[in-house]
Amino acid sequence: MKYKTFDHMNCSLAQTLSVIGERWTLLILRDAFFGAKRFGQFQRSLGIAKNILSARLNMLVEEGILERRESSQGAHAEYILTERGIDLQPILLSMTHWGDKHRPNPEGDRLIFTERESGKPIRRMGVVSEDGRPLQAREVRAVVGAGLGEQSVSFRKSAD
Amino acid sequence: MKYKTFDHMNCSLAQTLSVIGERWTLLILRDAFFGAKRFGQFQRSLGIAKNILSARLNMLVEEGILERRESSQGAHAEYILTERGIDLQPILLSMTHWGDKHRPNPEGDRLIFTERESGKPIRRMGVVSEDGRPLQAREVRAVVGAGLGEQSVSFRKSAD
């Protein structure tokens, strides 16, 4: 009767959720992307309980998403995003964009993400074809690959 | 001492998490994207308890992500993705791509997402400049907008 884990599911989404699927995790990572490094920075920013924060940071280090470094100056540790952590950026940005659109702040956008060099806003996250054209959701379909083996994925005749 | 909600946070990511931040929700939506419509389809596919599924479906309908329709044929209801739900596609795909890369199936990719027309695989989800160039994570910065008011977002001198 225990909590069901998603680990056994042969599904990339479920695998990802088993790592970052808990409420606080993505908010911690958001702060990391904004430059938070120290325990106290995360804690004050989020208003999260210290034991939860401690557990999440340790988990993220175990998963290779953050790296724990002893700071050269001062006795505190620092938590730094690894490459694997930086790879989560599209997820965070997609979620931010959805919130911008569907749960907006009446005063206007909260954050605008821009290209550092030019200052121009980036394009809203969305599916892009191999040669760079934006695609509508319905123009995309899923094809079963080798990793899925015998499993089917569709509830109808053709996967969407 | 109750569970803290994220609703009050003036952050698009937190707002999104307060809607789809619970474990099962994205898996239910995954199935919806693959064509699942009926209660039993979700239930068998996920192995989720019926009361949880019921609660999640109702929540998603309330949030305007799914629409509940009485099927013309047969007495069952159907749950259909709304536009707002379809807008979640970049989130699901970003998470799927991360799982593909960092928790791969040794046999190969589980699913390949392709452009329906040409059959060519889509580009991996990532940040794209206004004029369509792929950007590295570090080439992106966040600028405070009107919706953020007085709040700051940075832990250092310049936001990342």
Added chain:
DNA sequence: CAGTATCCTACGTGATACTG
């Protein structure tokens, strides 16, 4: 300041029984 440890609560969850 940076955590760890402890205790407590309530929410998410799961099994099962029940209804239309």
Added chain:
DNA sequence: CAGTATCACGTAGGATACTG
């Protein structure tokens, strides 16, 4: 089949005290 209701349980989460 499509749910709703009930109940029991564990884990996430929160407050606080404690240690280096």
